[in-house]
Amino acid sequence: MKWTELSIYTTNEAVEPISNILHEAGSGGVVIEDSQDLKKEKKGSFGEIYEWDTDSFSEEGVRLKAYLPVNSFLGETISEIKQAITNLISYDIDIGLNKITLTEVNEEDWATAWKKYYKPVKVSERITITPTWEEYNKESANEIVIELDPGMAFGTGTHPTTVLSIQALERHIRKGNQVMDVGCGSGVLSIASILLGADHVLALDLDDVAVQTTKANMKVNHLVNEITVKQNNLLEGITAQVEVIVANILAEIILQFEKDAFQLLKPDGIFITSGIIQTKKEEVKEALINAGFAILEINEMEDWVSIIARKPR
Structure with missing residues (x-):
């Protein structure tokens, strides 16, 4: 099965509502790449260590990568996504550049590649969140x-x-x-x-x-x-x-x-x-x-x- 990767260039403020729009549109996953992360200390406040692929980040703002199955409804779905994102302006949400690009990817590439973005992270004094496929002690x-x-x-x-x-x-x-x-x-x-x-x-x-x-x-x-x-x-x-x-x-x-x-x-x-x-x-x-x-x-x-x-x- 083939998937279409949507790259959406937007703002940090718009990440949450756009992610929800993509989810409701049937996205097969969402990856968030924030250029501000490159300016932060590699070591987080709770001790987590980040490994960034700097080549994949946009120069400014945030890039959301979403994945939709390639089917006969794809064009209509993408049009609905674009309209829903534009409608966020009526909620006083800054959507920034709002540029969307499309790339076709194979399912086997998506199924394994997206997991590299998720590692164990200590999010509070006591709690660490780890993906199920990662070993953590x-x-x-x-x-x-x-x-x-x-x-x-x-x-x-x-x-x-x-x-x-x-x-x-x-x-x-x-x-x-x-x-x-x-x-x-x-x-x-x-x-x-x-x-x-x-x-x-x-x-x-x-x-x-x-x-x-x-x-x-x-x-x-x-x-x-x-x-x-x-x-x-x-x-x-x-x-x-x-x-x-x-x-x-x-x-x-x-x-x-x-x-x-x-x-x-x-x-x-x-x-x-x-x-x-x-x-x-x-x-x-x-x-x-x-x-x-x-x-x-x-x-x-x-x-x-x-x-x-x-x-x-």
């Missing part, structure tokens, strides 16, 4: 290792929005907590919640691919009894009360259910939000306060923001 007894297979749709949990979410969970999860993961994607935040001491997680996502990917990663990490996965539109129809809700979604989506989150949290409960671009920070903060929350923390990484809020007692 714990560096200390209290280190938590999450094995993740991104499958055909998701990254390995090292995007800044995910890292911010995991670091917030590490600070706020308490032993025995009940958690909801809204927009669970690969399931990495659900898995992290359990390994950090939560008793049970209800993982929700509208996309069946996300549901199936979460189920697969639950099995890899031996957590099939601790996590319940459900295909669901945000918090519609959910009545359970929990101590923690985490949502690594775009700001525009968070603004659709912050009041529902407030209702479903127990008094003193924590709402962890991420996936927020800088230009949306104040809007989300104001919406959370208007819903009744008290803001505990605002954390930033690169161009991304995470806001942690508490429901008063």
